[in-house]
Amino acid sequence: MRNLTNLFCCFALTVCGTCYATADMKDTGNMKEEKRIVQTAGRDNLGAFAPDFAHYNDDVLFGENWNNKDISLKTRTIITVTSLMSLGITDSSMKYHLENAKKAGVTREEIAAIITHNAFYAGWPKAWAVFNLAKEVWNDNAATASSEKDRYARTIMFPVGEPNTAYAKYFIGQSYLAPVSVSQVKIFNVTFEPKCRNNWHIHHAQKGGGQILIAVGGRGYYQEQGKAPVEMNPGDVINIPANVKHWHGAAPDSWFSHLAIEVEGENTSNEWLEPVTDEDYSKLK
Numbered sequence: 001m002r003n004l005t006n007l008f009c010c011f012a013l014t015v016c017g018t019c020y021a022t023a024d025m026k027d028t029g030n031m032k033e034e035k036r037i038v039q040t041a042g043r044d045n046l047g048a049f050a051p052d053f054a055h056y057n058d059d060v061l062f063g064e065n066w067n068n069k070d071i072s073l074k075t076r077t078i079i080t081v082t083s084l085m086s087l088g089i090t091d092s093s094m095k096y097h098l099e100n101a102k103k104a105g106v107t108r109e110e111i112a113a114i115i116t117h118n119a120f121y122a123g124w125p126k127a128w129a130v131f132n133l134a135k136e137v138w139n140d141n142a143a144t145a146s147s148e149k150d151r152y153a154r155t156i157m158f159p160v161g162e163p164n165t166a167y168a169k170y171f172i173g174q175s176y177l178a179p180v181s182v183s184q185v186k187i188f189n190v191t192f193e194p195k196c197r198n199n200w201h202i203h204h205a206q207k208g209g210g211q212i213l214i215a216v217g218g219r220g221y222y223q224e225q226g227k228a229p230v231e232m233n234p235g236d237v238i239n240i241p242a243n244v245k246h247w248h249g250a251a252p253d254s255w256f257s258h259l260a261i262e263v264e265g266e267n268t269s270n271e272w273l274e275p276v277t278d279e280d281y282s283k284l285k
Helices: 003-011 041-046 051-066 073-086 092-103 108-122 124-137 142-153 164-170
Strands: 175-182 187-192 201-204 209-217 221-224 229-233 236-240 246-251 256-262 269-272
Touching: 041 051, 073 092, 073 108, 073 124, 092 108, 092 124, 108 124, 164 175, 187 209, 201 246, 209 221, 221 236, 246 256
Parallel strands: none
Antiparallel strands: 175 187, 187 256, 201 269, 209 236, 209 256, 221 229, 221 246
């Protein structure tokens, strides 16, 4: 099967539309399990015309070879970029795999060193062509906040999501919202940029109700009215009773994410109140 994989490798490297689906990353001591790759481009583009090729591309090359744990995903993307550069492939396929390398954790400094090293073997003109693509992918003019968000997103197992525009007026700073479950029990991953926090608010209910927070990344705080702030780190759980005034958000120097789980109850509603003042927030560390 591995020989078959190698046979089709040079063909599938140029296939665009690779779908990278991420499974949960589980802590295994010093390392976390790699994200599992799922390929659909073969069946999407050639499923009816060349079903065997689509199978080899999606299930063998990517399904088996790219998910082989003998080498890391980051190393695999570096090998792919180097192979394409050596073949002189500097079109959209190369840019696509450069983007994959960046997503896998290859830094701007690393990709510059990789292309420079390979230039001595693959050729100087090829290096120039790849550098032009790499500069677009590792864009120096990209907003700092965006690059910080990308770096932070790689540290957590849940998606950061999109800007939380619907509730922006109830937050100080930028927050993001990603649905994790929208059926049975609704669960959302809420991410706060450093210094971001929501206003004081109350989850009202005549019976039941309230909210559960589970910290999944970074460092943040939760505070009930009349009580000291509670620091939250990944794995911490906060049970918020109904009808209790509170707020939560990021620490001043850290991004922060928590799962927000709404508890079912009777006649539930949310009441948004005043912001957490800068004076009170500045007391946090």
